[in-house]
Amino acid sequence: MAKTTMIQTAFLGGEVSPKMLGRTDLKGYDTSTKTMLNALPFYHGGTKRRPGTFFHGEVRDSSFAVKLVPFIYSRTQSFLCVFNNSRIQFIKDGDFIETSPGVRYEITHPYTSDELNELRFAQFGNSVYFTHPNYPPKRLFRTGDTSWTFTDIAFVHRALTDYWYENANIRFRIISNSTTYTAGSTFTVTSPGGGGAATATFSGTGYGQMVAASKAGSPAETWTVTCIYADSQRQEWSVTGSVSGSMALLFKAGNYPAAIAFYQQRMFLAGTPAQPQTLWGSKSGSDLDITNFTRGPDDNDGVELTLASSSNDMILHMVPSPTDLLIMSYANEFVMSSTSGVYTPKTAIVKPQTTYGCNLVSPLRIGNAAVFIQRDGRRVRAAAYDLGKGSNTAADMTVTSEHITGTGVIDMAFQQDPDFNVWLIRKDGYLVSLTYLNEQDVIAWARHDTDGWFKAVATIPENNSDTTYVCVERLVNGVYKKYIESIDYVLKSLSDCTIFGASAVAKTTWTGLGHLEGKEVVIVGDNSNGTRKTVSGGQIVLDVAAKEVAIGLPYTTTIELLHPNPQVDGGTARGRQLSVHEVTLVVDTTVSCKVNGSPVAFSSIGQLADKAPVPYSGDKRLAQMGWGTPLNMKIEQDLPMPFTLLAVVMKVSVND
Template sequence: MARLTINQTNFTAGELSPRMLGRVDIARYQNGAEIIQNAWPLVHGGCTRRDGTLYAATTKFPAKRSRLIPYVFNKSQAYMCEFGDLYVRIFYPDGTYTGVELVSPYTEAMLSTIDYVQGADTMFIFNTQVPINRLRRIADLQWSLAPAPFVTKPFDEKGISFTTSATISDVTVGTGRTFTSSVSAFLAADVGREIWSGGGIAKITAVVSATVATVQVITVFPVTPMTAWSIKGSPQTTLTPSAVGTVGGIISLTLGAAGWRSDDVGKFVKVNSGLVEIQSVSSTTVVSGIVRGAITSAVASPANAWSVEGSVWNDIDGYPSTGTLHEQRLAAAGSPNYPQTIWESRTGEYLNFELGTKDDDAMSFTVSSDQINPITHMAQIKALIALTYGGEFSLTGGVEKPITPTNIQVKNQSVYGCNNVKPVRIGNELYFVQRAGRKLRAMAYKYDSDAYGAPDMSVLSEHATETGIIDMAYQQEPESILFLVRTDGVIATLTVDRDQDVVGWARQITDGQFESVASIPTATGEQMWVIVRRTVNGVQTRYVERFTSGIRVDCGISATSGPGASVWSGLAHLEGKTVDIVADGVVMQQQVVTAGQVTIPRNAFVVQIGLPFKTQIKTLTPEVQGNAGSAQGNSMRIAEVTLRFLQTTGCEINGQPVAFRNLGSQALDKPPVLFTGDHRMENLGWDRGQASLVIEQNQPLPFHLLCVIKKMTFND
């Protein structure tokens, strides 16, 4: 019979996967737990009861989903934005609603695919269905949300797109086919241009009327009639500028045949090494425009030597899905029809995407690979990073040089792919959720291989994220914790400090389902906010709440009364719910909220009232190597256990209460003295093949477990 003292000094490996319960041979088994629920492993080694949440507000539309997005100008001017179905509401850091509500173009269905980046007091918001919007704070109660007023958007020779019906007399390859549009579509200068629809291509050989053209079918059209089609290229005729024109001047552009259309206003014409933005259309042959790039000559330019180009950000091609700020440029990427294209603004001019070849000009380039990889997110660590559905790419200039229109290197670093969850940077690593939503990877530059690696941070605790991740945010202080919202409403937390080799997972559960998470800085660190779906009085509703240090209930209130009070109101949001009550530091009997209030037996000056939650830690069966080999599978008895606590009161071990408090005439109705030190318990019994402890904190009281010391007996 072997007698040993085993000390589990820390929980820095967090909650290990059930798949890992046989891996008693690895170091993380000794530092892990089978369950860590409603507690946080700490970098220092111990485990502490998680913070509770304070109620801030009910979402505007409780029956609809909403999303939290932080707006941070500096550490003293930070706000939380509630994005919902076609609205945005602004909150102060203390949870107070500012009263500011903005009209938003984002529907409930778009919220999960919104991306954003903020520079100073301007936030750019991206979604493929809506032009890039700009959220700005002018003053605390003055905000604006509107399409960003770009000086110039990226443009290309796109031709003209139609969403009206059209037919063709014969879809097969051949000449003399008749193409008929349901609306006026053709002009004389369209002869020589191509019609595209659904893979079919036809060249226009003659224009019969505004609605009828004769075409040569080059590639078979899959269907007729067609509902979407386009005329590619530029008008096939000469173009003559009225003057050479300097930048900012107004000139006219004349075609040799009818080719201008009313919707050409706002498009750009490249001619004779210059650039002209069309301001007005005088006729089908003459337009006026402002010179954006100096024209070198006023001579006529033949067909195909000039071009008319339109913005690639539009309702038909879609808008960028993501963006970031990099090297004083606004980078945008991932529109539906240009899924692998990245656009970068002029240096220092976020609203100017006029393409050029000078080092500070705007630019566009395509992330090329052997498969279609739509860009999902843009971010930066050591380099500009493009995260796509199928892989991760780094974008750099030359050696120690910035990216320029003539100097760009794109390298495929890995092929994991990512989902819609916005990546989070922690130190020098970029944390992103793999495309299936079940793995968390940390991308970082590796000096030994001169490449970027992205190891799986959830490999030993894959169960923590197995239902899928839909949102995440990072708290740097007071504890380094990454919050990940799962599809089932549980928050998986990752305590992470790579320098200390701490990667500790845990699960945070509440009476409801977490749906969104975000963080903003405060004077003492980052404050985590959540949107929680709860069922109250039989009705499903959604609340904006914030994790707050010192609060040990959920969806709670923290209230004070100078003269003291026994009736406490402000609880209408918890009508009919059973709540925990802490009055002047003393835990009172649970009560049911009635008419938005509760009544306690005596007057109190300070209370916390909210939903209860239970902290639970279940230790793993220890591994001991002896002369006969492993102790696994043997009869085990924990003869004595010593728990080392810090500032703790109220706890159970295997269902047995831990007596922290000494009763006496001076102890009643006073807060319990917090205990720091070792607490010993005996006679916990035998068990065949396992010797785990279940340590629970069921009360809204402080709990901080430092280590677990077991005196054990093993029998064959």
Template sequence: MPKVSTIQTNFTAGEISPKVRGRVDVTRYQNGAALLENCLVDIYGGVRRAPGTEFIGPVADMACSSLLIPFVFNRDAAYHLEFSDGVMRVIRAGAGIILKGGVPYELTIPYTQVELRELRYVQAADTMFIAHPDHPIHVLRRLAEDAWAINPAPFSVLPFGEIGHVFETFTLTLSDATVGTGRTATSSGSAFLASDVGRRITYLTGVAVVTAVSSGTAVTVEITSPFPGTAIDAGEWVLEDSPQTTLTPSAKGTVGQSITLTLSADGWRSVDVGKFVEVNKGMVQITAVSSGTSASGVVKQDLDSAVAAQAGAWKLQSSVWGGLNGYPSAVTLNEQRLIAGGTVKYPQGVWGSCTGLYYDFTQGENDTDGFFFNVDSDQVSLVEHLASVRAIITLTAGGEFTVTGGVEKPITPTNAQAKSQSVYGSNAVRPVRVGDEIIFVQRAGRKVRAMGYRAESDSYVAPNLTTLAEHITESGVVQMAYQQEPDSVVWAVLANGKMAALTIDRDEGVIAWTSHKADGFYESVSAAPAGDRDEIMAVVRREVNGQTVRYIERLNPDYTVHAGIMGESESGDAVWGGLTHLEGETVTVLADGVPQGMFTVSGGEITLPRVAHAVQIGLPVIPRIKTLPPEIMTPTGTAQSSKMRGHKYSLLVLNTTGAVVNGERITFRRFGSELLDKPPPMYSGWASVGDLGWHEGEMPIEITQPDPLPFHLLALVRHWTTNE
């Protein structure tokens, strides 16, 4: 057939999986590429060299991986926090590592290296709440750039419930573990009181009801559900429910009043101090226990009377966080409440603080009181993440849920509605918010989904963003960060040490994945505002001079190298130092805007063949673009599987200095006396290169920029012929 010219006007579909190679009928195939490496797609459709990385400094401990967490007080005071093994450092966005006394400022933190990936956090002004299932919720506060504090959150009232008592020092021995009456249970220490008659003893699947108390160490029980064995270790068995006896308050207490709570049989224990008693529609916090029948406390909610409450008409409640119950694994803020969820005992439980009182989880029936609800589903899955977008988004390993308070109403203790939206499940990677969507990683770690509300269906949906690029995230995603400016990009650290970038703009129909190499191993990434753009900071593990090192590196659009430095000399220098971090490595150099080739770092410096006034030095990084075979309709049908021959390829570029197409260099240089002794100018417009040879069902085109120079491709025209 005659020669044809076809144009690819954009790359908004990004890098396409080999599994989609035959889907020439899909529009996104026409807008994709077989490979986009070390490139970024912009929302206008072009593809450009990805930012290089600027060397900031070594991590706190070279032997340990670090986690970067953004801390944004405002757009003028934002930080990347480096969490390492028991230590935190501070990096000022747009600047560098914060020093104190000439050395990096460090704060001791309670988290080990292996615990870092399980941290969940949410920020309110200069305070960050940090949750971990093995630690109480902590509060991190910025006092000054070089003065930070981290402590357990000073809760005035923790969430509480009737959870019984765990005996952490006494073992329990049953005379018989099977169902039946007249069994005996013997404790290794004085554990039982008279009012324990009627309470339950539980361990795993076993349940026994106390029918008589013989002594502090022996009780008679009726086993209603068999126990796994007769011997139960200390800390494993629970005396459930509240003391089963009459309680009489000394007064009809009002909030703040001190009163006495008297039992008709021994029931108070010294460990009850700090617990709450719900009686006569009020609440009392125990402050002291003077005997087994007498305790004093402070009224937290008004009692409606001072009459005696019979057994079962009052409750002894204690904190549901801590000890064997575990601590919340997720945390967020919603409608002036601190929201926490997911503990060992209540894996699908979610708690909300009182309105406007982040440290008070007093539960009640008033709209401003704290609340608790359980996310019900057909499988028990720990709450992995909590987020706030129109509703409280609750992500578990088994599915995605929303919690609302009804139509256009805030959530209150009496109207919380938890609804299942999808059953994909999420993993430990912290989601990011992009517009009105929550971008999360599906349970297996390889699919990235966007959960958002759809008015047409009045529901939340979570479409797969990796459908056409599943190969990029195949190794698994381990962390994500969202860069809103200058382009909308989700950066994802992968388990194979690469980084993936997702340019996403729903309004423009852009969902474009690209892959990125570091001549090393990406371990963490963070995004924080720095002026008019969002800054991306990364932790990169490298092998330098035979040693394993870890560096903090900033993705910088002014850099075209990795782990790079810039230097200036008014008089000019041939010897340039500051390269100790790349000792023994081969680096590329841009001097006064001109590529100088490759040099080996020795003694922390290199020597150029000529004097230079401004240099950029670092590890080479090459952007690569490989196109997909074109498709046109021929007289006999499709061009696929037919022989293809390219005659000429025309590139539309913007502010570009050189490129290589299928091994042939395009320089874009323009001649003239005014250009002598100056760096090669950037070029915008069309440039072409010829090609020869037939290929079976293919038209391989690889476009690279091996020099540390600008590159931005807007469109590609193929002039070609196809024959059967």
């Protein structure tokens, strides 16, 4: 019988796929787990009970879908925009902005519940710009906490030769010529009305040519088209006449762009139904130019490029990086780079990269990588430049945890502070976390459930850190409710949908719990540590009075280790019976936990029974666990109390 001592010093492999349980040869086997539920691996190596969530309020209408959009004006001023039922409401510093007590400030938006998942956005200064295939690009602009506007972008796209002008009555275009037009050149366009042929008369220097057609049922009218700028490459024209006309815009009903990004002082738009693989860049320069898409030969003129692709899939996303603009469609990934390092109409070029494709979830820029969801909705990839290969690669971050994303991801956000977590929402309502620190090769997955279903997620900077907000749908007293909650790193609740209460005098009755009516809640108070009560009439009654309480929904943290893999003579220990003589948990600021269902004693001798337990840091040695094959140690914590696991030591005997 061989005896050995094993230690798992880190949990940075996170939860691995059931398909990987036999891969004891993998480098990360000794730092991975079979189950990591409601626990967060952190980049130092250990793992802890995930923070609970803090309750902020119900959305405007819980029967409609919710989209959460960050608006970050500065490090000290950030807002969460809550899109729901044709309205946008705003959260600042954890509270819904109100115009008067109980009356939330809100503005309208045009998107239906089914359309919110195709909404794209990018921020520039004090504005967030939005695109959607069914609507004109829009601008969300803030001048004060209760002063917001959401309007169509006023594009400047001056008339160029070979571009159509039209209105309900007439359609015409100026045809480019080898002879240069000059400023002051004029066309007079005359329509006889009733759909008769329109005529065009040119006056000015150069040879003028125009195609014009009157539309059926149109009245008689006359337009004057005057050249207001001309050089060897382009002309710009103004239009006046008996009716108000405009150029047949590139972005119009049935042909709006799907993707948006800002890069090198330009607004980029891409992916219209008519030109799904074309992107357009605005003139560069001041913020007054980002809506001017006039093309031309000058370095600061607008840019237009079309992908050279074997498929015609629409561009869905564009992600800026330090060296290029990553362009992503359902089938391929490209980069737009420049021969000079600066994008101009002459130097911008597009190069194909990888062929994984993406889905509708907006990618995240994390360090030098763009994290995106592959088109199957399940694989998570990180696109970054590979110096050795001279191109971008897109590593699969779910290769050892392919199960973790379930049937697909519908939303995600990145919380840099304090734990470098990517939060992902699955279709089935699970919340998934990825502890991701690329420079330290940290990729650790975990799953998180709650009494309900996670629906949306977004992160904004608050309180010198990052706050991640989630929309959670909960069944409350027979009615489905959608709540806005935040992952609570500040008040440090360890229950979900939590509220806090304080009273100068200890009391047993606590109210304000209507959002959890009929739910069993768990309470942490002065003298109650994990007491459970059912909310009735919006209140609970404690057995022992308390001055301060945290009341929320319970959840269980579960960390199940992989089968021990001690090194023994004669080959592997797999398939043999193991005896674990002794287990030592190395913990930090921990109050309670269970190992294989048996509680671990943390209370000190002489500690008063009516006082809150004192968190323990150090080693906790447990009794013999017994023989078994397979043997998977399960560590659980079902109380809303601190729990941090740093390492597990096992003394193991292997039966020959």
